[in-house]
Amino acid sequence: xxxxxxxxxxxxxxxxxxxxxxxxxxxxxxxxxxxxxxxxxxxxxxxxxxxxxxxxxxxxxxxxxxxxxxxxxxxxxxxxxxxx
Amino acid sequence: xxxxxxxxxxxxxxxxxxxxxxxxxxxxxxxxxxxxxxxxxxxxxxxxxxxxxxxxxxxxxxxxxxxxxxxxxxxxxxxxxxxxxxxxxxxxxxxxxxxxxxxxxxxxxxxxxxxxxxxxxxxxxxxxxxxxxxxxxxxxxxxxxxxxxxxxxxxxxxx
Numbered sequence: 591x592x593x594x595x596x597x598x599x600x601x602x603x604x605x606x607x608x609x610x611x612x613x614x615x616x617x618x619x620x621x622x623x624x625x626x627x628x629x630x631x632x633x634x635x636x637x638x639x640x641x642x643x644x645x646x647x648x649x650x651x652x653x654x655x656x657x658x659x660x661x662x663x664x665x666x667x668x669x670x671x672x673x674x
Numbered sequence: 675x676x677x678x679x680x681x682x683x684x685x686x687x688x689x690x691x692x693x694x695x696x697x698x699x700x701x702x703x704x705x706x707x708x709x710x711x712x713x714x715x716x717x718x719x720x721x722x723x724x725x726x727x728x729x730x731x732x733x734x735x736x737x738x739x740x741x742x743x744x745x746x747x748x749x750x751x752x753x754x755x756x757x758x759x760x761x762x763x764x765x766x767x768x769x770x771x772x773x774x775x776x777x778x779x780x781x782x783x784x785x786x787x788x789x790x791x792x793x794x795x796x797x798x799x800x801x802x803x804x805x806x807x808x809x810x811x812x813x814x815x816x817x818x819x820x821x822x823x824x825x826x827x828x829x830x831x832x833x
Contacts, residue, residue, distance in 0.1 A: 611687070613716040613744050633716060636689045663693050666704070670677065 595621035598649065602626070605644045612640055617658060627655040635660045676777035677704065679735075682711030685744065686725050694729040702734045706775035710763070712742020712786055719748045723757040730763055736773045737763045740784040768818025770826040781830055783822035788812040 593601075598621035606614040614637060618629045626645055632638055638658055645654045679701060686694065701708065710730075715722035718741075730737050745754050755765045764771045766784030773780045790797050790812035799809040 610717060613685075613718075613747055615744075633685045633687060634689050636687075637716075663697055665697050666679065666681075666701070670704075 598626060601648060602645055605648060606641055609644060612637060624652045625655060626652045627657060629657045631661050632658050633661060676775050676780060677706045678709060679705035680709040683713045685713055685716055687716045687722050688725055691725050698733050705735055707736045707773045708733060710737060710739035712740050713744040715745050717747040718745040718750055718754055720750055720753050720757060723754040727757050727761040731761045738771060738782050739763050739765050741786050768822055770822040772830060781826040783819055783826055785815050785819045788815045
């Protein structure tokens with residue numbers, strides 16, 4: 591019997607948060623049928639790979655759709671807020 | 675004029691080594707000090723703290739930080755603080771510090787803070803011991819920040 595979507599989502603929320611290397615709390619997870627979709631911004635490509643591994647390990651019968659984006663390092667903004 | 679750079683949630687890990695420092699190379703031309711709001715690491719391990727320390731060692735402006743909940747995850751918050759402090763980062767937790775800039779003196783108080791919410795969705799110090807401990811932790815964080823601000827003001831602004 592297939593897990594209810596909210597249980598699938600909760601298991602992955604917990605796995606991503608508590609993995610010793612990840613600590614990812616901001617990823618949005620939505621499960622529907624046998625598809626799990628991950629969205630949001632994560633710290634690095636390494637984190638994206640690790641999240642996919644965890645999702646595939648826990649739910650091998652599901653298709654994992656990874657729409658997350660790794661944060662890119664950018665130079666600081668050129669402008670500044672003038673607080674008077 | 676006082677120029678303050680601030681960044682939060684940098685979430686550095688061992689894979690981040692050497693990635694942030696280049697973006698900070700010209701910081702002294704653009705800012706008098708740098709504030710780091712918490713979540714400096716993914717999981718608060720000493721190894722990750724070493725990466726943070728390395729990225730901010732040579733920024734050449736005063737760096738003042740508070741930790742975040744991620745920096746507590748491995749139960750090594752004191753070690754994380756020590757590692758950052760050793761490279762000159764001032765880590766505030768219910769404390770304050772002073773930075774002298776060409777534009778004047780800046781007083782900064784900081785704390786990690788905690789949960790508790792705001793009305794109408796605010797936790798009450800009521801019921802189970804665990805619930806009361808949760809709320810009191812947030813209240814204590816707020817009190818420590820207030821005390822740090824009051825103490826700094828009495829010492830430096832209106833002695």
